[in-house]
Amino acid sequence: MGGQYLSMVTDFIKPFYDAFIPEHRYMNYLKGLWVTLQISFFAILLGIVIGVTIAVIKVTVADKKKFIWLKVICDVYITIIRGTPLMLQLLIIYNLIFTARDTNEILVGAVCFGINSGAYVAEIIRGGIESVDSGQMEAGRSLGFHYMQTMRYIIMPQAIKNVLPAIGNELIVLIKETAVAGVIAVSDLTMAAQNIGAVNYDILTPLYIAAAFYLVLVLGLTRLLHIFERRLAQGDR
Amino acid sequence: MIVSNNLRKSYGKHEVLKGISEKIEKGEKVVIIGPSGSGKSTFLRCLNLLEIPTSGQILFKGEDIADPKNNINKIRQKVGMVFQHFNLFPHLTIKENITIAPVKLGILTKEEADKKAIELLRRIGLEDKAEAYPKQLSGGQKQRIAIIRALAMNPEVLLFDEPTSALDPEMVGEVLELMKELAEDGMTMVVVTHEMGFAREVANRVLFIDEGIVKEQNTPDEFFTNPQNPRLKEFLSKVL
Numbered sequence: 507m508g509g510q511y512l513s514m515v516t517d518f519i520k521p522f523y524d525a526f527i528p529e530h531r532y533m534n535y536l537k538g539l540w541v542t543l544q545i546s547f548f549a550i551l552l553g554i555v556i557g558v559t560i561a562v563i564k565v566t567v568a569d570k571k572k573f574i575w576l577k578v579i580c581d582v583y584i585t586i587i588r589g590t591p592l593m594l595q596l597l598i599i600y601n602l603i604f605t606a607r608d609t610n611e612i613l614v615g616a617v618c619f620g621i622n623s624g625a626y627v628a629e630i631i632r633g634g635i636e637s638v639d640s641g642q643m644e645a646g647r648s649l650g651f652h653y654m655q656t657m658r659y660i661i662m663p664q665a666i667k668n669v670l671p672a673i674g675n676e677l678i679v680l681i682k683e684t685a686v687a688g689v690i691a692v693s694d695l696t697m698a699a700q701n702i703g704a705v706n707y708d709i710l711t712p713l714y715i716a717a718a719f720y721l722v723l724v725l726g727l728t729r730l731l732h733i734f735e736r737r738l739a740q741g742d743r
Numbered sequence: 744m745i746v747s748n749n750l751r752k753s754y755g756k757h758e759v760l761k762g763i764s765e766k767i768e769k770g771e772k773v774v775i776i777g778p779s780g781s782g783k784s785t786f787l788r789c790l791n792l793l794e795i796p797t798s799g800q801i802l803f804k805g806e807d808i809a810d811p812k813n814n815i816n817k818i819r820q821k822v823g824m825v826f827q828h829f830n831l832f833p834h835l836t837i838k839e840n841i842t843i844a845p846v847k848l849g850i851l852t853k854e855e856a857d858k859k860a861i862e863l864l865r866r867i868g869l870e871d872k873a874e875a876y877p878k879q880l881s882g883g884q885k886q887r888i889a890i891i892r893a894l895a896m897n898p899e900v901l902l903f904d905e906p907t908s909a910l911d912p913e914m915v916g917e918v919l920e921l922m923k924e925l926a927e928d929g930m931t932m933v934v935v936t937h938e939m940g941f942a943r944e945v946a947n948r949v950l951f952i953d954e955g956i957v958k959e960q961n962t963p964d965e966f967f968t969n970p971q972n973p974r975l976k977e978f979l980s981k982v983l
Contacts, residue, residue, distance in 0.1 A: 644793055645830035645889075649844035649896060650820030659847055663834045 525711040531702055538698030539719055545615035545694065546681040550627075552620025553680070554673070557627025560584070562657060564628070565635050580628070587625035593686050595622055600690040611692040615684065623680050630672045634665035667738050674731035678724050685720070695719055744769045744900055744931055745790055750799035752785055759785045761955035762799070767900070772932045774946040774963075776939070778978060783935045783952040787902050790933065791822045804899075820848065823893030827905040829885040831877040837864070837888055838873040841895045856895070863891040867921060883914030887921050900931040907938055939983060943967060951975045 526532050560580045567573040587595065599618045638661050646656030666673075688697040699716035703709040745767040752760040759782045767773055777783045788794040790801060792808055792815050803822065806813045832840050841863060842856035851859065864870040867887045877885055886906055893901060903922070907915040919941050926932060926945045936942065942949050942963055949966040951959045951974075959972040967983070970976045 639828075639830070641826060641828050641830040642832065645824075645826060645832070647816075648791055648793065648819055648822075648824035648826075649893070650816050650848055651844065652816045655847065659843060660832055664832075667834065 521708055521711040522715065525702055525706055525708060525715060534698045534702055535695065535715060535719060538693060538695035538716075539723075541612065541615075541693060542681065542684050542687075542695040543723075544612045545619060545684050545687060545692070546677070548612065548616035549619035549623055549684070550677050550680055552616060553623030553627045553676070556620065556624025557631050558662070560624065560628035561631035561635055564632055566653070566657075584625045584628060587622055592622055592683060593689055596686065596690050604690075614690060615687045615692045615694070618690065619680060619684055619687075622683075623676065626676055627673065630669050630676060631665060633672075634669035635661060637668050638664045670731070670735055670738060674727070674735075677731075678727060681723060681727070682720060744771075744804060745933075746800075746802040747786075747789070748800040748802070750786065750789060750801065751797045752782075752789060752794060753797045759955055760789070760796070763952075763955075763957055765950070765957065767931065767933060769899075769931055770929050771947050772926050772945050773934070773948050773950060774942040775933065775935045775950045775952055776937065776942060776978075777950075777952040781953045782955040784904055786952060787904050787933060787935050790902055791819050791824055793824075820844075820850070820896050821899045823896060823898035823901045825886070825889050825893055825901065825903045825906050827908050829877075829882075829889045829909075831885055831889055831892070833877050836874050836876055837869070837880070840877065840888060841892045844892075845895055850896070859895055860891075863894060867891060881914060882910045883917045886910065886914075886918045890918075890921055890925075894925075900933065901925065903932065903934040903936065905935055905937070907936065937982065939967070951978070953978070 526535075560583070563576055564580050567577045596618045599621060600614060603617065604614050642660050642664065643656055646660040647653070651659065684694055685696040687694045688700065693701075695716050699712035700709075702712040706712070745765075747763055747765050750760055750763040751758065761782075763782075763786055775783045775787065785794055789796050792801070796809065801808050803818050806818070808815055808818050831837075832843070835843060838857065838860045841860040842851075842853070845851040845856045845859070846853055861870055861873065864873055869884060869887065872880060872884065872888075877888070880888065890901075890906075906922070907918050910918065915938070919938060922932070922934070922941070923945055932945075934941070934946075944963075946963045948960060949963050950957050951966075951970075951972065953974050959966070959970065959975050961969075967979065970979055
């Protein structure tokens with residue numbers, strides 16, 4: 507009887523063992539994870555740079571007819587990015603910019619996902635800026651700051667704090683979305699799992715393992731963001 | 744020090760200021776009263792260009808402040824403003840609220856600004872709040888901080904936009920007291936307020952603005968004891 511249970515357990519464990527241990531396969535996951543992490547990190551950085559720039563432009567030119575074309579450019583960018591599938595954007599940006607086949611895959615991924623993320627971050631930050639009381643801008647200006655100084659020292663710190671949960675959410679979404687990076691020949695975590703599955707004649711188990719990696723990553727990140735938010739909340743007591 | 748020439752301001756079709764020509768001398772304390780919606784706050788906010796006049800001129804020490812040739816930011820450094828809702832910066836400590844403008848604008852070094860902030864805080868008896876955040880303060884304390892934040896820039900004139908209107912009654916006194924001290928020190932002040940006692944006691948001149956024009960102005964004594972304009976008589980009978 508006992509042997510029967512034991513064989514059931516080994517039947518369950520063996521595929522995971524095969525998909526993880528032999529030929530240092532765990533290293534493939536870890537390498538893939540490292541690629542995913544780097545792409546996500548640089549993409550969110552690029553996304554925040556693009557997002558802040560666009561948000562500030564949109565808020566600034568909102569009532570100035572002279573620079574309306576700037577706002578139009580921003581709106582077109584946001585509309586296209588938010589209105590088309592991510593995977594298509596990846597393929598288009600990749601083939602448009604990175605035609606040389608030996609380009610750094612991290613750079614490729616980060617730029618593609620960064621451009622995509624920028625559109626969402628822009629709208630989040632714009633909301634954050636608009637949530638800051640208009641008296642703050644007036645107070646800054648009345649002290650002699652010019653518009654951009656007031657934005658930088660007074661408005662943005664408050665806006666960022668207000669939207670931090672949303673930005674954190676965007677980062678989590680981004681990390682998971684990088685799983686489609688395989689279509690532009692980036693060997694990220696998902697790609698690593700698929701490759702192992704192909705070698706091992708067992709597609710499903712490596713995917714479970716990859717999913718577990720993503721889950722742990724996202725849980726850890728959620729925890730980290732929570733701590734960070736609490737830090738920033740000083741002054742709210 | 745500040746001259747307005749035929750100042751007009753419209754929002755769409757609605758004309759809020761219908762031609763105000765006034766002159767505020769150095770050292771003068773001008774109190775502006777009037778019913779809500781009369782344009783008194785708009786007039787005050789035009790004086791440092793927080794509102795852009797539709798037509799007319801504002802001269803600060805002879806310079807047209809709306810002229811793009813003149814740097815409005817430099818002028819604003821000399822024209823302090825205190826708001827009804829304090830508008831302290833919630834993400835900064837009290838000391839940082841006071842020092843951020845002089846430091847970032849390169850007027851004082853960090854050390855000089857810190858020293859000045861502590862001096863100013865000591866003056867109003869709040870030096871123990873230097874590291875606190877605005878949310879931890881009472882309304883009266885916030886407004887007094889807002890006033891010394893403006894003072895840290897060494898302004899030549901201070902504009903007050905209903906500085907006590909958002910305060911609980913028991914906190915009005917401490918703010919008015921500080922304003923009186925500033926007045927005694929010779930600060931040029933333009934104050935929009937509903938505090939008639941303050942107007943009587945501190946003002947050199949009281950303006951009554953109604954329907955976008957100055958309907959009457961006089962020394963406080965004459966203004967309150969012998970009003971001429973019927974709208975002013977009606978207004979005073981309601982508020983006094």
